[in-house]
Amino acid sequence: MAAVEMKSVGAALLSPERIQSTAVWMGTVLLAAWAGVTVPGFASSANISAIMYSTSAVGIAAVGMAFITLSGNLFMLSMGATAAVSTIVFASCLHLGLLPSIAVVVLVGALFGLAQGMAVGVFKTNPIITTIAMASIITGAGSFYSGGLTVVGQGDASWLAIGRMAGIPNQIVLFLLAALVFSFIVERTRFGRELRLIGLNPKAAHFTGLRVGRALVIAYVLAAAAAAFAGALYGSQAAQGNLKLGAGLDFDAIAAVLVGGVAIKGGQGRILDAAIGAVFLAIITNILLLKGLSLEIQLIVKGLVVIASVILGALALGARK
Amino acid sequence: MSTATLLRIALLIALIIVFASWNPAFVSGRNIYALMQSFALLGLVALGLSLTMIAGEFDLSVGSMVAVGGLLTLVTGESNLAYGMCVAFAFAVAIGAANAFVVSRFNVSSLVVTVGSMMALSGFAFWLAGGKVISTDNFDPGFALDNPILTIFSWRSLITLAAFLLAGLFTRHTLMGRDIRVIGSKRLVAAASGAKVGLSLFIVFIISALCAAMAGSLLSMSLASAAATTGSNLMLQAVSAAIVGGVALSGGSGSPLHVLIGSLILTVMNNGLSLMGMGATGILFANGLVLMGIVLLDGQLGAWMSERFAASRARHSA
Numbered sequence: 001m002a003a004v005e006m007k008s009v010g011a012a013l014l015s016p017e018r019i020q021s022t023a024v025w026m027g028t029v030l031l032a033a034w035a036g037v038t039v040p041g042f043a044s045s046a047n048i049s050a051i052m053y054s055t056s057a058v059g060i061a062a063v064g065m066a067f068i069t070l071s072g073n074l075f076m077l078s079m080g081a082t083a084a085v086s087t088i089v090f091a092s093c094l095h096l097g098l099l100p101s102i103a104v105v106v107l108v109g110a111l112f113g114l115a116q117g118m119a120v121g122v123f124k125t126n127p128i129i130t131t132i133a134m135a136s137i138i139t140g141a142g143s144f145y146s147g148g149l150t151v152v153g154q155g156d157a158s159w160l161a162i163g164r165m166a167g168i169p170n171q172i173v174l175f176l177l178a179a180l181v182f183s184f185i186v187e188r189t190r191f192g193r194e195l196r197l198i199g200l201n202p203k204a205a206h207f208t209g210l211r212v213g214r215a216l217v218i219a220y221v222l223a224a225a226a227a228a229f230a231g232a233l234y235g236s237q238a239a240q241g242n243l244k245l246g247a248g249l250d251f252d253a254i255a256a257v258l259v260g261g262v263a264i265k266g267g268q269g270r271i272l273d274a275a276i277g278a279v280f281l282a283i284i285t286n287i288l289l290l291k292g293l294s295l296e297i298q299l300i301v302k303g304l305v306v307i308a309s310v311i312l313g314a315l316a317l318g319a320r321k
Numbered sequence: 322m323s324t325a326t327l328l329r330i331a332l333l334i335a336l337i338i339v340f341a342s343w344n345p346a347f348v349s350g351r352n353i354y355a356l357m358q359s360f361a362l363l364g365l366v367a368l369g370l371s372l373t374m375i376a377g378e379f380d381l382s383v384g385s386m387v388a389v390g391g392l393l394t395l396v397t398g399e400s401n402l403a404y405g406m407c408v409a410f411a412f413a414v415a416i417g418a419a420n421a422f423v424v425s426r427f428n429v430s431s432l433v434v435t436v437g438s439m440m441a442l443s444g445f446a447f448w449l450a451g452g453k454v455i456s457t458d459n460f461d462p463g464f465a466l467d468n469p470i471l472t473i474f475s476w477r478s479l480i481t482l483a484a485f486l487l488a489g490l491f492t493r494h495t496l497m498g499r500d501i502r503v504i505g506s507k508r509l510v511a512a513a514s515g516a517k518v519g520l521s522l523f524i525v526f527i528i529s530a531l532c533a534a535m536a537g538s539l540l541s542m543s544l545a546s547a548a549a550t551t552g553s554n555l556m557l558q559a560v561s562a563a564i565v566g567g568v569a570l571s572g573g574s575g576s577p578l579h580v581l582i583g584s585l586i587l588t589v590m591n592n593g594l595s596l597m598g599m600g601a602t603g604i605l606f607a608n609g610l611v612l613m614g615i616v617l618l619d620g621q622l623g624a625w626m627s628e629r630f631a632a633s634r635a636r637h638s639a
Binding site for chain 2: 074075119122123124125126128129130132133134135136137138139140141143144148251254255258264265294295296297298299300301302303304306307310311314315318
């Protein structure tokens with residue numbers, strides 16, 4: 001009985017749909033093990049905590065981005081702008097206290113998401129162009145608000161910035177929590193099932209009476225709220241807000257989603273795949289950093305990793321046919 | 322010319338009249354020259370991008386390609402800018418071909434492929450620049466490119482206009498141009514009826530990368546400097562210009578003439594707003610609003626409105 005179960009689990013892990021994410025799961029473990037042995041300084045506690053800090057904001061944005069990708073709408077290119085403006089909102093609310101400022105940030109982010117979700121889900125606009133347009137609207141609004149200046153937060157954000165629970169940074173705890181909650185939403189709720197069905201076949205979803213518009217609006221709201229929350233993490237670390245902080249979040253989140261093995265055609269993949277993708281990229285970036293390669297080279301490598309994983313995903317799907 | 326095209330020309334003229342009555346300096350020779358200089362940059366990028374859109378694809382990497390084109394020209398052309406320009410163009414052809422190869426060979430959405438190349442190119446641009454602004458002491462090509470011709474033109478804006486003319490002739494009068502339009506609207510039908518899908522994709526992605534690199538290369542010579550962040554907002558403006566001109570996001574429709582009108586509308590708008598004292602982020606905001614407005618019209622809202630329009634016209638004629 002147990003053997004049969006093991007076999008079916010093995011078959012599921014190696015099925016064409018899952019093979020890329022399985023490979024990345026294993027790749028992450030192997031890469032970490034290899035780097036721990038051969039890369040000097042990798043396994044030090046300071047470095048591991050650095051990896052955790054660089055994973056958390058990107059990871060939270062990536063699990064949010066996964067909603068959009070699962071729904072078949074590719075990516076949300078306004079996440080960087082949302083996060084950047086959120087650092088400003090966070091810093092300028094911080095005198096109210098940490099929790100209220102996080103709440104304001106997430107609420108503002110959710111409103112940005114609502115606007116985009118309405119456009120894409122209800123008015124059937126092109127998702128990529130809508131989020132590109134929204135990115136410049138958000139950036140413009142943020143710069144009106146801040147006057148293009150850096151806003152310094154007046155208050156204590158240290159719980160979010162450097163706080164730890166049982167030795168684990170609060171940020172990484174929040175990332176794990178977000179990944180688990182978002183994963184639960186996709187795997188176990190009616191909204192999650194609808195979202196994946198919409199991603200698999202939008203026309204069929206419409207004709208079978210799924211609440212397509214509603215599901216897409218929720219997806220965009222959750223994704224934008226996640227991006228805004230990631231902005232709050234950046235804002236807490238820098239204790240200030242400006243439009244440069246978090247501006248590159250789009251690419252990191254997209255890279256994590258694609259590398260993790262969420263299918264770009266929609267409907268296939270899991271939230272946790274995006275989370276693992278974020279961890280994998282954080283480890284690669286960290287190794288490149290320890291090897292003394294510049295940020296620019298890291299960006300090139302990320303771009304190439306994205307293209308490679310897209311090709312891999314396409315080949316795996318091709319093998320199924 | 323269709324009604325829609327005439328409407329867009331009317332919009333362009335209306336914008337010019339509004340801005341000119343607001344501030345007469347708008348129609349001064351000096352301002353029209355400045356306007357044409359920004360058109361020289363935006364128009365070229367929009368033209369290349371719009372060809373991929375007409376073919377039903379999208380090239381997100383044009384913005385970073387502008388930066389790479391400019392930097393490559395100056396970095397490799399230290400002693401001879403013409404050589405640097407050739408390097409930039411050759412690199413663009415290679416990247417365009419690589420984009421097209423992945424899109425057509427693996428049948429992956431071009432949005433996804435070019436997100437990857439956008440990241441990689443942007444990293445390459447930062448690496449080339451090494452964290453600073455690259456400059457050259459060779460000002461002569463810049464002076465030659467920007468020297469006013471007939472008060473309002475320069476070689477740079479004339480090159481962009483010539484590119485539009487060439488692209489117009491290419492899409493209208495060649496078989497390949499027809500193939501590009503057909504694969505944009507009905508890919509499978511086009512393939513079945515013998516359109517060269519793969520080759521068309523290679524051509525549009527190569528032209529798109531080449532136009533962007535050329536825009537960056539010419540700009541860097543004219544400024545005698547280049548930075549990795551050049552062109553970061555150009556993709557937004559280029560796609561706006563294309564759809565303002567009437568290139569559909571769903572592919573298959575639009576022409577270089579449309580993109581020319583769209584680019585002029587956007588350049589006039591941005592120039593007029595900045596003449597009214599609006600800053601760069603304000604203009605970015607305005608561009609975002611315009612783009613948002615157009616995508617809404619491009620989607621369900623537009624369909625609903627044209628339905629209502631047709632219905633009311635039917636009622637009136639009855």
